[in-house]
Amino acid sequence: MANKAAAYFKLLKFRLSIVVAFSSAIGFILGRPDYTVLEVVLVLLGALLVTGSANIINQVIEREHDKHMKRTAKRPLPTGQITVTEAIVYCILLGVTGLVILAVAFNWLAAGLSLLSLLLYGFVYTPLKRISPICVFVGAIPGGLPPLIGWAAATGFLGVEAWILFGIQFIWQFPHFWAIAWVSDEDYKRAGFKMLPFEGGKNLKTAIQIMIYTLLLIPLSLLPLQFGMTGVTSAMIAVVCGVLFLAQTFYLMSTCSKKAAMNIMFGSFLYLPIVQIAFVLDKI
Secondary structure, three states: OHHHHHHHHHHHHHHHHHHHHHHHHHHHHHHOOOOOOHHHHHHHHHHHHHHHHHHHHHHOOOOOOOOOOOOOOOOHHHHHHOOOHHHHHHHHHHHHHEEEEHHHHOOHHHHHHHHHHHHHHHHHHHOOOOOOOOOHHHHHHHHHHHHHHHHHHHHOOHHHHHHHHHHHHHHHHHHHHHHHHHHHHHHHHHOOOOOOOOHOOHHHHHHHHHHHHHHHHHHOHHHHHHHHOOOOOHHHHHHHHHHHHHHHHHHHHHOOHHHHHHHHHHHHHHHHHHHHHHHHHHOO
């Protein structure tokens, strides 16, 4: 029983799901400064469950391909710890519960956007991974939606502020995704996934692409200040983080090495939460 429960928890991809849920909470707090703790908990829970559901769709579709990759071969579905039927039932239960929480506790706009995110990630991005590198662009859409969903839950509409939050997280997805794809290139190729641009090459062209998208984050991160969402302090923090993040891409361009790509990958994990927390602390 304990092993089964652990397998279900692993299927949720909790660490990834909680990061997504965190971004939704950030958007909610920025959209509703007079929030209550209960409201933030409900946003986190709803986003966590919907994201977990999307992750399960991904794993059900890719269960045979996951067997060929070192980092995914021991997941519950490839190992048979959980059957496909059990995973589908679990997926539906999580997804419906999460959508109901968002619809009832907040509004249908937040729930509808969450459903859109789930469908794009599970049924468009996931199969595209084996077809074309355009999957990264498609995947960046549901990847950028969480703070916008949080804002929608807080306000009931999508103003320019919501799209700014979406834009920052959307653009961030590209250096984040491509750095991971660079580091895991051999694994991805074994599974037939096409994640890197320019025909999957770990080359200067790809490194330049990563640099350009990282550079775009600097002016984008200043827009919350421009539109009165946050103050000067968070803008300065965002610029410093953006410059440091950008510096890592120059190392990749000069070496085209796995080590440099790994630095960008870890840098991307740090950049987004630091900048988002700075926005919230400056707002409150």
